[in-house]
Amino acid sequence: MSGRVEGKVVLVTGAARGMGRSHAVRLAEEGADLILVDICAPVDNVPYPMSAKEDLEETAAQVRALGRRVNAAVLDVRDGAQLAEFTAASASELGGLDAAVANAGVLTSGTWDTTTGDDWRAVLDINLIGVWNTCVAAIPHLLERGGGSLVNISSAAGIKGNPLTTPYTASKHGVVGLSKSLANELALNSIRVNTVHPTGVVTGMSAPAMHELIAGERQDLGPIYQNAMPVPVIDAVDVSNAVLYLVSDESRYVTGTELTVDAGVTIR
Numbered sequence: 001m002s003g004r005v006e007g008k009v010v011l012v013t014g015a016a017r018g019m020g021r022s023h024a025v026r027l028a029e030e031g032a033d034l035i036l037v038d039i040c041a042p043v044d045n046v047p048y049p050m051s052a053k054e055d056l057e058e059t060a061a062q063v064r065a066l067g068r069r070v071n072a073a074v075l076d077v078r079d080g081a082q083l084a085e086f087t088a089a090s091a092s093e094l095g096g097l098d099a100a101v102a103n104a105g106v107l108t109s110g111t112w113d114t115t116t117g118d119d120w121r122a123v124l125d126i127n128l129i130g131v132w133n134t135c136v137a138a139i140p141h142l143l144e145r146g147g148g149s150l151v152n153i154s155s156a157a158g159i160k161g162n163p164l165t166t167p168y169t170a171s172k173h174g175v176v177g178l179s180k181s182l183a184n185e186l187a188l189n190s191i192r193v194n195t196v197h198p199t200g201v202v203t204g205m206s207a208p209a210m211h212e213l214i215a216g217e218r219q220d221l222g223p224i225y226q227n228a229m230p231v232p233v234i235d236a237v238d239v240s241n242a243v244l245y246l247v248s249d250e251s252r253y254v255t256g257t258e259l260t261v262d263a264g265v266t267i268r
């Protein structure tokens, strides 16, 4: 039986663990070949560990086990030139590129008076310029194909004013503006650009300062993070199914949308 993205080649950033791994595996299950990148190293100013090289190798192994081809590299999405170079080399090896999922992201948290300029720069550099670099690395190959799909991972924080994570919230709103702007510019070329907005998923990403504040002196802010549906968090695969839809031709006339997968947190 043919898969929903059979024969497509898809770039996924931040693919070593968490939702990036889930997107890669779900796309491979439906017949895609994958180009995978991840920094696999700590990021300054981010208070939790990033993935390791072994994690990226594990994602690649899971894709291969599904009978799909994979090219993986340890690479920082802040380095646009390196990302473009690896994407081009991989596209040429795998027979082109059909879509990119800009998934790599980081999170800092804390009150306004503990948030530093370096926090801002770390988060915007990865969550916003890193997404831009991913789009720019992919676009020449999508043009060559005569069309394609850019899926940029935002967050419920890209729609709501999520507090105690100001740089993150701003970066995820920025992903929406970036994506809608590009969607207009590239519609003529049949390149679709959409954002995905998940609610909380248990991954390696964490916000210790925010959790401490919400459990303690800022309990008033807790309800902003509460899903409308009766689940505290959703599964990574719930988000991957939305990514799969946007990569597939089932969404061939869907562009410039904000696809929420959020158990209703953004309607609260």
Ligand SMILES: NC(=O)c1ccc[n+]([C@@H]2O[C@H](COP(=O)([O-])OP(=O)(O)OC[C@H]3O[C@@H](n4cnc5c(N)ncnc54)[C@H](O)[C@@H]3O)[C@@H](O)[C@H]2O)c1
Pocket (backbone or CB within 6 Å): 013, 014, 015, 016, 017, 018, 019, 020, 037, 038, 039, 040, 041, 043, 050, 051, 075, 076, 077, 078, 102, 103, 104, 105, 106, 126, 130, 153, 154, 155, 156, 197, 198, 199, 200, 201, 202, 203, 204, 205
């Ligand atoms: N977990 C959640 O609750 C949640 C909710 C909404 C949106 N998101 C978004 O989903 C995406 C995936 O997050 P996750 O929860 O799987 O987090 P995660 O921390 O488990 O995974 C993120 C991956 O990105 C990699 N990465 C970080 N900086 C990088 C860089 N500069 N270059 C390349 N790779 C880099 C990390 O090494 C890690 O493997 C992020 O964009 C995140 O903001 C997460």
